[in-house]
Amino acid sequence: MTLRLFNTLTGQLDELSPANGGELRMYACGPTVYDYGHIGNFRTFLQVDVLRRFLKLTGVPVRHVMNITDVDDKIIRNAAELGISIGEYTPKFVDAFFEDLDSLRVERPEFIARATEHIEKMVQLIQRLEAAGAAYKTEDGSWYFRLKSFPEYGKLSKKDLTGIEDGARVDVDEYEKDSARDFALWKAVKPGETSWDTAIGRGRPGWHIECSAMSMEFLGESFDLHAGGEDLMFPHHENEIAQSETATKKPLARHWMHVRFLLVDGKKMSKSDGNYYTLRDLLLKGYKASAVRMALISVPYRHQLNFTFDGLTEATNAIDRLRTFHERVTKAALPTGESEAMQQAAAKARAEYFAALANDLNTADARAPIFDLVRAANTALDKNEFLAGDREAVLATLKDFDAVFDVLEDRDAGPTERAVAWAQADGREVAAELLTRQGLSDGEIDALVAERTQSKKQRNFARADQIRNELAEKGILIEDSKDGVRWKRK
Template sequence: MTIRLYNTLSNAIEELQPSDGEALRIYACGPTVYDYGHIGNFRTFLHVDLLRRTLELFGTKVKHVMNITDVDDKIIRNAAAANIPIGEYTPRFEKAFFEDLDALSVEHPEVIARATEHIDEMVKLIQCLAEQDLAYKTEDGSWYFRIAGFPAYGKLSKKDFSGITDGARVDVDEYDKDSARDFALWKAPKPGEYHWQTPLGPGRPGWHIECSAMAMEYLGDNFDLHAGGEDLMFPHHENEIAQSESATHKPFARHWFHVRFLLVEGRKMSKSEGNFYTLRDLLLKGYKASAIRFLLTSVPYRQQLNFTFEGLGAETGAVERLRTFYQRLKNTQWPENCNATAIQEAASTAKGKFLAALANDLNTAEARAAIFDLVRTVNAAADAGSLCRSSVAAVLDTLADFDRIFTVLEDNDSHWTRFALEWAEKEGRLDEASPEVRAQISLSDSQIDALIEERNQARRTRNFARADAIRKELLEKGILLEDSKEGVRWKRK
């Protein structure tokens, strides 16, 4: 099965295939490591993860490169305020970023490219542009790209820049979308500012040149797909195209993949609005990493997601429902024989719909719906005593494909809640954790299992007072028990 994906450059849904016939080469814009990532950032990274997982599920090899922007204005400013070198400031937030990716079950790229490790490549690219009179040096020692020398400027964002005049520019990285002009390739240092000594003169790279140089270093002058959030389309991706194609005279990326913005409770996320959340903020409030992943991927990437706490609660319930269903199938001793045809056909149909939805522009909503329809059908059959080993095996096979994409069936949430608490304690931010989280995490999984076994023994000896006391103790610490004919199941609230 082949994936068809919307291409921002062509405004059309197109087939996605490796141009070299071997591996699909993807460049995805990574984090600027000046602070902890927020949930809007992670919505983009999660949909890139879904894309690469889908490609792999369909048998396509992937070479995925992601940059780490470890030098820019914010990093320099924040490191100076903390009175430490940027080489000591950024590793803390890079480490945190990858920890957050792991909590959200995001696969790591094949190549991690740090800007500070590719200065030579950036300098060579700027020199190539200067040789064509497309880069020029200003009196302060900075270098700029001459937009007037690239007539196709605006072809990605579809903005009209016909009125741009040669030499007009802005001197900052944080651009206003209405004032796009010649952009910085190399920035001369301010007094006391961190910089490199190069043939261009002292300075540091502009943001846009970093991605062009690193993408071409690992993927070649022309590669298959460039990914990022829709906020990067202009000016960042537009500038990447201009400088890269001017240097090589080849198309830069064939396919452009952009993920829509995230709203929080119907508003744009910002610290001033009080609706700005990192993953760690949500874990400390008691929400599960799996539910956060499930919510952030619930709406297809080209649609805007409105993140609400009501929605997060619903996704928590959805994950628990899937896990309960999965454990029921795995842990029940099903009969050897039955009329398995109907359930096998239901599993096959669900799998077909699931894969077709993913192939159709990563329609995660339809893909999820196919699986939940299967859950209802199979639960009804199980309640009616109509399941056996062969029919259950067919359902588990479909669930395996589902979990290769969404990765929520195995419960490792308590690990990441404990991780967030340990982090908060080290950072002196333990007061940000809700009392419920602190209560939940006071018991390890093994301690919970031991108390449940003690309760089981109390019930066997008809010591119901002790059994009830244990249930109450667990409930007070956020542990819910469910007695079923298959045994006792537990989960954290």
């Protein structure tokens, strides 16, 4: 099954497959590590995760590179305010970023490329551009890309810049540029700023050059897919194309994927509007990492997603349904044999699931057949028509579902515990409820559940209900079934 993915460059759904057979080589823009990641960042990384997981599920090996921008204006500014170097400033946020990715179960790209570790490659690329007549140095020692040297500029974002007059938006600090739209490749050193002493002078890289240099380093001069948030389309990706293609005379990437911004409560997220959330904020409000993952994944990447707390609750409950079902199918005592109906239902769900994802990663559509299967199987289980031979077929379909969604197994305690530990270490307030929930060990719960079962046998329902209520207060829910008692953490 071949994935048909919207290609920003062509404006249509194009099949995505490795140009040279073998690995699919992709580059996805990563974070600028000047602060903790917010849910908008993570929507993009999660959607790219969906993409790479689906590729792997369909048998396409992936060579995925993500950059870490660990030098830029904001980082320099923030570090300066604290009176420390950028090398002292960024590690905390790099670590936090990867911890958050782990919490959200985002797979690690095969390669992580840090801007500050590839300065030399960037310098070489700028020299190459200079040789091609596309880069020039200004009096202060900065280097710029000459936009006029790349007539195709704007082909990705479909912008026609020919009609835009120079001077309309000239930045007064940049009067030395040949043209107002020429963009920086290298910024001359300023007093007190981090800089590198290089063949093209002392300074630091412009933002766009790192991606051109590092994608070339890890993926070659032309590769299969380049992805990122929609905001990066212009100017960032447009500039990457200009730099790379001018230097190599080859298409940078055949396929471009852009993830739409999310809204929070119907508005663009911003700190001043008070609707700005990091992953940690949500975990500390008691939401599960899996629910955040589910909520951010369930709306297809090309659609605006309106993030709300109701949406997180919905995701939480949907996951509960799936997990409850998964456990039921796994553990139920079943009559021997195979039922034609269930075999077919599992196969149909699987086929529809794959078809939905292959159609431009339609995650919303992909969920539907899985829930259809859950209902059909629950019904069969209730009627004792679900047979032992059906278990494998249904679990196989769930496994394919989870290969992309990755929410079935309850691993939510870890991220929440980490968030709590981080908040306490950081001197932040932690809700008491969150702490009490962590108060009971599995063994203690098992003991209480056993006592309740015993009480029930003795028809001491008062004691049984008392135990159930006590556990409920601590976020533990009990469910009696014909296959025994099970409990789960809310």
